[in-house]
Every structure is written in C-alpha cells, then in structure tokens.
Amino acid sequence: MKRTNVVAAFTASVVVAAGLTGCSSGGGDGSDGPVTITIMETKQTNIDAIGKEIPGFEAEMAEQGKDIKVELIADVLTDEQFMTKMTQQLIAGQAPDVLDIGENMAISWSSAGYLAPLDDYLNEWDGWSHYYPAVKEAMTRQDGQVYSLPSGAGVLNLFYRKDILTELGVDTTQPETWDDLIARLVEVKEKTGDTPIVIPAGTAWGGGTWGEGFMPLLGGTDTEFYDTETDTWDLESPGWLAVFELYDDLVSNGLMPVEDLQNPNPWEPTKYEKFPEGEIQVAAQGTWGWKFDWGPDGATPIEGLEEKVSTWQFPGLRSGDEPYGWSSTGGGYAISEDSEKKEAAWEFIKYLSTGEPLAEQLVASGAASARDDLDDVAPYSEEPQLLQAGKDLGESVFVVTGDGAAQIGQAVASATELILSGEADGQQAYDAFVKDATDLLGPTLVKE
C-alpha cells in the first residue's frame, strides 16, 4: 500500500506543477484566479461593520480586474476565548487570512512568528505616511517590524456619571490626584452605599486587567517599567508598587465591586449593568465606550449618553504626576504567516484602512482615527467625541512594551486577585507579583 501512495503523490504533484506552469502567464501569486480570503471577527459591532464593507471591497476589486471574495467568520468570543482559540488555530496552520487583534495578541503572536510582517506592504502604500508617528511607534514590535495595522485608536480614561454625581453634590471637576478622587468616591459611597468605581482587576478579567486597568495606571506615573534597549521588564521600577497600593486603597475603602470582579465575565455586571443603572458611577473605559458599550447600538445603550456621562483624565498618582489620558492602540488588522493569500488579504486591509470604509468602522466601534487625514471624512467628521479623542491622542501617554507582555498580564491579574480577596495588601501583592513575573518571564526578560 505504501507504494501506491508514493505513486499517487508523485502523480498529483506532477499534475499540480503542470497546472501552475500553465497559469503562470499572469501574476504568480494567484491574483488572477478567484481568491477567497477569510477574516474573523469576535465582537458584534465589528461583525456588523465588516459585513457592511465587504460588498464595496469586492466591487472595487472587480473594477481593478481582481476577483477577490471575502468570507466573514463571525464568532462572538471574549478576548480570552479568542486568544486561546486563535493560538490553537495559528499553530495548526488553520487561521483565517486576516485577523482583527488586540495589542497583547499582536505582541504574543508576532514574537512566536505566527503573523506576517507588513513592512514591505506598508512602505509601498501612501496611506502609511498619514499615520501619526506615535501610532507607528506603538505598532513597531521588538524586532523593528510592524505586524498589524491599527483600525483605530482610543484614549483610555475615566468615564463617570456626571448626572448622578451632580445630583449627589459631589465635585465633578477634573481630580488632580488620586487622593482627591478617592475622597470623592468615599463621599459617594457614604451617600449611596454603592461601590462607586470599577477598574479591571483580578484573574477573571483576564488580559484586560493589565491592558485596560493596571498598565494605564502604571504608565501614567512611571514610563520606565519596560526597557526597550535591553528588551527587559524592570520589575523594580517604583510605579509597580505605587499602583498595587492604589488598588489596595480602592479595595480596602470598599470602593470596588469585589465580588463581581471575581466572577467570570466581570465586565458584564459592572460595565453593562451597574454603570448604566447608575450603581457604579466611575469606570475605567476607553473611547469606544461612546459607541461600542453604551452607544445607541452598543451592548447596553444608555439613553441621553452625552448628557449623563462625561470623562476625566486619570488623576496623578504620585506627587508631581499630572492627569493624563492613556493612548490605546497597538492592535489592529494582521495577516497570518501561514496564509497563502497574503496579497489579497493586504488589499482588503488597505481598503478597510482608507477613507469612508475606515470612517464608518471608527464610528461603529467608537474609535479615534490613527490617520491624520480623516477628520473631514463622513461619517467620522460628524462625531465630536471621536474627533476630540483624536486630538487627545496627541497628548496621551503610551509606553511601548515587548515580549513577555502576556506573562506580565498574567502575573498582574493574579496579584490583584490577592488584593480583591483580601489576602494581600499592596506591598504583599507587589512582592507576590515580582516573584511570579520573574518565574514566568524567565531570566532573559527580567532586567537585572
């Protein structure tokens, strides 16, 4: 039986080779024959937004004489589930051609070699020159290459229920320091009995604890926690302890919804139930909150959003710190390394990142533009909050990190979990974190 297999394989390869040589009169990458590329989306708003763009893309490609079809794989998943599932698909070589990913994923997967570097494509494209330098820097990974093109950027800060705080008589001006904000939160707690603030923490929130909670707080007070020259994490940097102590302060004052944070999908009872109901008055949130979470088509719409909700910058943590916004970008569209249709995939990504298609996506998910030439493009031009966020982007803080981000995220999640359960105070959590992170990162990634 073995022999027939070998013969079969040989025959098959001869036939295929003949076929290929026959077709090679056109371009060599299959852009002449019909090509179907796959893209995966895991958030409903993105599924809808991409779904809308596909016909326009296919039409434009047809005009250029290219027959490219797009198949949208829609699977609503949390970021954690997506990370697990897609890692498995990437290893097995079964990943979709185009991926829509977050920063953590970009770092983890590009380091492992699962994503295709985009530099060659980008350098040939005039659109790339319109991206803000800060964004370009954020997209560049450790090895100096870019692996994903951001679909949008956002600013992370604190969203608060202006209507409720005003009603309670609590000061709504920008708090300059966390001490100031904590004092106000205690006031709210005394008046309502609620846990007024939610910031991602603990293991149930997964990678978001680091990406949307801890890192913004850390970066605002200490930008030296990652050393780009040696590609190592400086765990002795003073900001770490300061942020753990902040979490400790918030929890020991009873200001955080500790029980909700320890359960699966903690963003649901907190950001999707209590914040709209007004039982949590302050939430760490990014620009997309205006659309994706609480907008009219969002997960849990808040009526009269613009009147009821406003934003504060993160207050300063240690003495001398100024309030700031945290720039959130670093993810975006990527192409899987094993894809055999990279050219076609790139065409689609280009299409999605230009002009009106881009504007429509940004408005749908509530992100600011990472390009400087989009402000006059409708429907983006008609969204004041997003345009404002775009301006804020220029002044917000960002720290580029590298390999090991996922492990740091894990260690931070476990350490903050100790604070949530009351097993550790700030200092103890920090010590546990240092030990855990050192173990997980291994000696090469920790700064001496």
Add this chain to the structure above:
Amino acid sequence: MTSLVDVPASAQTATRPSAPRRRRGQTLPFVLLLLGPSAVLILVFIVLPAVYGLWLSLTNTQLTGFAARDPKFVGLDNYTYLLTSADFLNSLGQTGTFLLFSAIIGQTVLGMVAAILLSRPWIRGKGFFGAAVLMPMVVPEVVASLTWASVLATSPEGTLNRVTNAFGGEPTAWLQTAPMLAIILVNIWRGLAFAMIMFQAALEDVPAELIEAARVDGARAVQVFRHVTLPLIRGPVFLYLLLTTISTVGVFGLVYFLTRGGPGGQTRIAAIYIYERALQFSQVGIGSAASIILLVIVLVLGAVYVRLAKVEV
C-alpha cells in the same frame, strides 16, 4: 484472510485449549492483524501523549511569545516553580478537598446506603429508586452541571434556596459564598450511582448464612454490618475508592461549566489549573509538569489503595 483456509484439517482436529502453543508460529500473524491496529493506535494516541507530556514538562515550551519559536530544555525548573507556587499548591489542596469529601466520603457513604437499602427484601419500588439514583450518572456532564446551575441559583426561587428557606435560611449565592461546597455536592450527586452499583454487586456476594448466624447470635444490624459485612466487601470498597479517585481527579467539565475555576480561583481544581496554564496562558511546559505531578499523585494513591486492600486478602 485467505490463509485461514489453508490450515490443514489434522491440525484443526487436534486443537485443544493448550493447543495454540503448537500453532504459535501461525498465531503471530493473526495476532498482529487483529490486535496490531489497536496496539498501534493506543501507542500513538494514549502512550505517546504521556511520554511527550513528560518531555514537554522538562522544557519551557510555550504557544505564544518568542519562546514559542525555540523551546529550550530546562530540566526540573517547571517542577520547582510549581511546587513553590502558591497557586498550584492551592489547586492541589482544592483537588484534595474535592476528592476527599465528594468521592471518598460522600459517594462512598451515600452509595453504600443506597446499596444496602436497595438490597433489603422489604423495599418496594426498587426499580424506580434504582433508576432515580442512576439518572445523575447517565446524563452527560454538561447537562449535570446545567441542572445544578439552576438549583444553586442565587435568586430566592433557586431550588436550594427554597429548601433552605423552608428551614429558615436566607437566600444565598451558593456559587459565590460556598463554591467548593457546591461542586462537592454536584460530584456526590453524580457519582453515587456508580458506588451503589459496585456495592450492590459486592453485597450480593456476602453469604446470607453468615448474616443470619450473626443475627441469631443477637447482633444488631449495625454490628452485623461492621463486623460481618464490611470485612467481606473490603476488596470491592477499595476497588471503588481507586476507581473513583481516578475519575474524580480527572473531573473537568463538571466544574468548569459551573464555575470556570472561580470565583477567585476557589474551585480551580487540578484539571482546570492544567487547562488554564497550558491553553489559556499558553504555558505548555508548566501545564505538562502539572499534569505529570497529578499523574504521580494518582499512581501513589492507587498504590496505597492496592496495599490497603491486599492486607485483608
């Protein structure tokens, strides 16, 4: 298969139970043909993963990050990490608690009670009761968890809350405040049928004359049980303990469905810990080391049971 026809008639008539030895030369191809595929498949899909897992546990293999490109051999580092990691030790502790209370105590005791009761000649409706107790075991894991999700529901209409309410209790969020208790209950519920079946078979083997003799001597039921029945069923009891230890240590879906290891990792039993580490955090090296440690624990426990059972026999 055509070679079968060629076996000469004389050899056939000479076949007796011991005869296969004479045809040993001819049995080997049969064995290879009939058993070979199974053996190979078992080797590839059961033995090889265990061996590969052992190998992986000695490396720093990851599925993401730079380490994914180039896994290195790290010897026993993963093991030292795990054995000094509060997280892992907690997980082992939780597995132990889970095992002790749900399997070793809960299922065994309740299974024994059910077996005894259903072997009593004066019980009516054996078929019905037997089937009732069997139900939790035969439904798929996921359905078992689903039924308990409703029982443990937080609201006052949740079944367990209604029961405790009848005794004057407050509605409780069971999966929040007593998650370990909840999963222990679920596992007892799930496994007691198996205990009942095994013990029923064992009880049947106890000679009725011995029981009658003890009764005639004036022993009460409890004494009869302790001094006559129990020693005689010791073997099956230990066999059951062994089997339920193995299966309880391997429980994953039942707990994962309900709690996903939470809240705050309070029900992160070993199987869930391994799943999280290896697949969610992509730390295959560490996950494999945890698997090996778990395997060693099961083997040790198994050896202990076999020892204890042999002492009597």
Add this chain to the structure above:
Amino acid sequence: MTTLDSRTAAPVLNVRRRRRLRPVDVAQRTIGYVLIVLLALFCLVPFAWVVLSAVDADAGATVQIPAFSFDNFIRFFTASGTPLLLINSLVIAIASTALNLALGIAGGYALSRFAFPGRRLFMFGILLIRVIPAPATIVALYLIMVNLGLANTLHGLIIVQAVSGLPVTLWLMKGTVDAVPVELEEAAWTDGNTRLQAVRRIVLPLIGPGLGAAAMLMFMGSWGDFLTPLVMLQNQDLYPLAIGLFRAFSERNVIDWGLLAASAVIYVLPPAVLYMLVRKHLLKSSLGGALKG
C-alpha cells in the same frame, strides 16, 4: 415521587418473614424508606428545572410553573446553528463507537483465543493506562494531533475518542469471548468452516451482551465528552452539543433559558433511546464480571 406510607406496606411483606415484625423493625423500615426517598429526591429534583423549562415558553433561570409549549424545541430545530450541533454529536458518537467496536472485537478475539507472549503484559498495560486522567495528557495529545494534521477535524476527534475507549472495550470483549467455549468454534471448523466463518456464525451471535455493554459505554463516553472536543475543535461548524451548550450557558447575560433547557433534553435523549434498545442484550453479570476482573 410519591412518598410511600411505610406503615401500611410493612405488614404485607409479613407473609415472607419467619419472624413477626417487631417495633424495631418497623422503625428500621420507616427510616429505610425515608432515606431512600430522600436519596431519590436528591437525585431527581435537579432535573425538574430542565424538564419544566424545556416546555416553558417564558423559561427563566429558576424553577417555575411552565407556560406549556413546545416552542423551545421548535426553535432548536429551526435556528441556524443548533441542529448542526446535534448532527455533529451523532456523527462523532456513532463513528467512534463503530470504530471502537471494530477494533475491540478483533483485538478482544485475539486476546482471548491466542496465548501469545506478552499477552498478560498487554492486558495489564492497558489497565494501567486507564489510571491516567484525561486532562493530564490532553495538551500533549493536542500537539501531536497538530503534527498529524488531525487537529480541528471531526475524523481526528473520532479517532481519539475511539482509541481512548479501547482499553475498556478490549477487556470487555476478551472477557466475553472467553466465555464462548472454544469447542464451539472447533466444531464449526471440523464442519468445514473457515476461521472467519466460524467467528461470524458462532462467536458473534454469542457475544451480544458484551458487545452491547461495550457499545453503550463507548457511545455514552463519546456523547458526553466535553474536554476533548473543547481542546481539539476550533471550527464552529464542528462543535458537538456539549460544546454548544457550554457556549450558550457562558453567555451569561443573554441566555435563552428555554432553548438551553430544550437543548439539554435533546442532548439527553439519544443515549436513553440507545439504552432502551440495547437493554435486552445487557447482562449485569458481564459488566460485573469485567469490573471485578
């Protein structure tokens, strides 16, 4: 679930007993009935929610009087993704059982009829394999599957499930074939049958109970399997019911309880049906014998 009045029941059985019932006995029997009833309730009550909610048009997360309707079942069969879950589960379970039985019968026969060197080692070895908890090897197995190109495929999952049930099936089948006297086969040979014909005509009909038991165990094992498909399958189109139910339940906020309960009922039915069909062929002794062995 009616509670029995033990006092009226006890005297009826008096006929068989030599001794008259003493108050102690009555007390014992009362306690006995109370215990067994409590146990039965404990075992059955959790199902109440599933059954009631499956036929409830406005099902919630807790037990309530249903607004009786078969709506949920209809929705299961008409919604876009759900019938596929059932089909996948059926395909996987039937295929893996078939593969498992085919390998098991052949292997069991060989183990029973041929005393080859290493046979005891093999039997003991596969028994030892059963000690390994599945979560301990699942990750390594997954990586091996990736290398074999079997990851995220139905046939890959079928092979894995069939093989993990092999140790039990082989033991069961060996035991069952052992119980068929060799003389019967030999008689068939002297009648001019080939070995294969003898097996088909003599052995196969007689191993019915063992086969039924093995088939039940294998089917139920595959049907209820959660961890293996969770790890092996990433493609939504391949998910079996176990994973589908899990995904539906972990949505948390937007759970359609009625549909979930109906799905659970549908999930429970096929094994029950199979049990009904196979029940006649199952003999307790073959199961018990194999267990004790």
